[in-house]
Amino acid sequence: MWCFYLLCVFLATVSTGTCQCEIPKHHTEIGCQPVHDDDPECPTRFDCDHLTTRNSSKCHYKGISYDLGEQVYAEDICLDACTCTDYGFDYGVNWHCPSVDCSLGTTIAGYECYKQHSFDRCCGENFCYAPDEELPVVQCEYNNVTYLHGQHIETGVPCVKCICEPEFDGTLDGPGCTTTYDRHSIELHGSTLISAGCAPIYYDISPQCLYTYICPVGGEYVVTPDNSTESDYKCTFGDLTFNVGEKLFTWAISECAECTCSTPTLLTCLWNTECGTL
Ligand SMILES: *[C@@H]1O[C@H](CO)[C@@H](O)[C@H](O)[C@H]1NC(C)=O
Ligand SMILES: *[C@@H]1O[C@H](CO)[C@@H](O)[C@H](O)[C@H]1NC(C)=O
Numbered sequence: 420m421w422c423f424y425l426l427c428v429f430l431a432t433v434s435t436g437t438c439q440c441e442i443p444k445h446h447t448e449i450g451c452q453p454v455h456d457d458d459p460e461c462p463t464r465f466d467c468d469h470l471t472t473r474n475s476s477k478c479h480y481k482g483i484s485y486d487l488g489e490q491v492y493a494e495d496i497c498l499d500a501c502t503c504t505d506y507g508f509d510y511g512v513n514w515h516c517p518s519v520d521c522s523l524g525t526t527i528a529g530y531e532c533y534k535q536h537s538f539d540r541c542c543g544e545n546f547c548y549a550p551d552e553e554l555p556v557v558q559c560e561y562n563n564v565t566y567l568h569g570q571h572i573e574t575g576v577p578c579v580k581c582i583c584e585p586e587f588d589g590t591l592d593g594p595g596c597t598t599t600y601d602r603h604s605i606e607l608h609g610s611t612l613i614s615a616g617c618a619p620i621y622y623d624i625s626p627q628c629l630y631t632y633i634c635p636v637g638g639e640y641v642v643t644p645d646n647s648t649e650s651d652y653k654c655t656f657g658d659l660t661f662n663v664g665e666k667l668f669t670w671a672i673s674e675c676a677e678c679t680c681s682t683p684t685l686l687t688c689l690w691n692t693e694c695g696t697l
């Protein structure tokens with residue numbers, strides 16, 4: 420029964436579909452506890468005290484502490500194992516997950532070469548053909564661009580990856596396309612940024628597509644709406660403190676990301692899709 424109970428708690432706090440709570444996943448991913456106060460349905464804030472009390476000389480992942488030099492699997496075929504690393508003063512002890520190096524290519528005199536990709540490998544395999552040969556038969560078209568068999572299709576939508584395969588039907592939710600909402604573990608890949616006071620930005624909140632991070636660089640300030648009131652719990656971003664309902668102004672991407680203190684303690688940032696992609 421406890422198993423079922425845990426599952427319920429997980430769904431109720433993480434899934435946006437089951438209880439109409441548009442709660443981004445970053446708090447639960449870094450181990451903060453949802454606090455409901457007077458709202459039985461949706462958490463009103465998260466208790467992230469463990470971030471300040473746990474041993475900052477270790478790395479942390481899914482509730483387990485690791486010593487310097489210890490490794491965990493990166494959960495992403497394009498990343499090597501993550502190693503607990505000491506970054507020094509600014510970023511402290513955090514995970515380092517280097518990217519797999521796919522740069523090695525082949526050139527064969529007199530041949531055209533390109534990389535053929537598949538979803539189960541990070542790096543594509545070289546495919547070469549003589550220019551006077553017929554092109555590889557499978558071709559796909561998306562947004563007026565023609566792709567050859569195995570090429571990555573430029574979808575313009577983060578978290579949706581498509582590869583030109585015979586079955587590709589021109590839609591982003593059809594064959595040849597896959598979504599990667601779960602790949603970007605904030606604990607593994609964003610912990611240095613979160614430590615530095617940054618906030619995650621979502622391209623989409625439902626389903627949750629983590630897109631990038633926004634970091635304090637100086638010159639940001641708090642925008643207070645007319646009806647704002649002092650709240651018991653605050654959000655933080657770098658050295659700034661926000662009441663619930665207050666927003667962040669940042670010079671860096673002011674038009675393209677809207678960051679609001681909706682569920683302390685981290686800001687909730689949404690990407691303005693009219694800005695296209697970075
Ligand atoms: C934190 O971890 C370091 C490295 O493992 C250890 O030397 C230190 O004693 C720990 N500190 C506390 C307060 O547990
Ligand atoms: C694709 O090409 C057609 C015809 O050349 C043009 O009418 C259309 O606007 C183009 N679409 C895009 C997305 O560029």
Ligand SMILES: *[C@@H]1O[C@H](CO)[C@@H](O)[C@H](O)[C@H]1NC(C)=O
Binds near residue numbers: 646647648
């Ligand atoms: C403040 O005003 C905004 C926009 O008019 C509204 O969406 C928000 O719910 C209001 N907040 C409070 C605390 O009344």
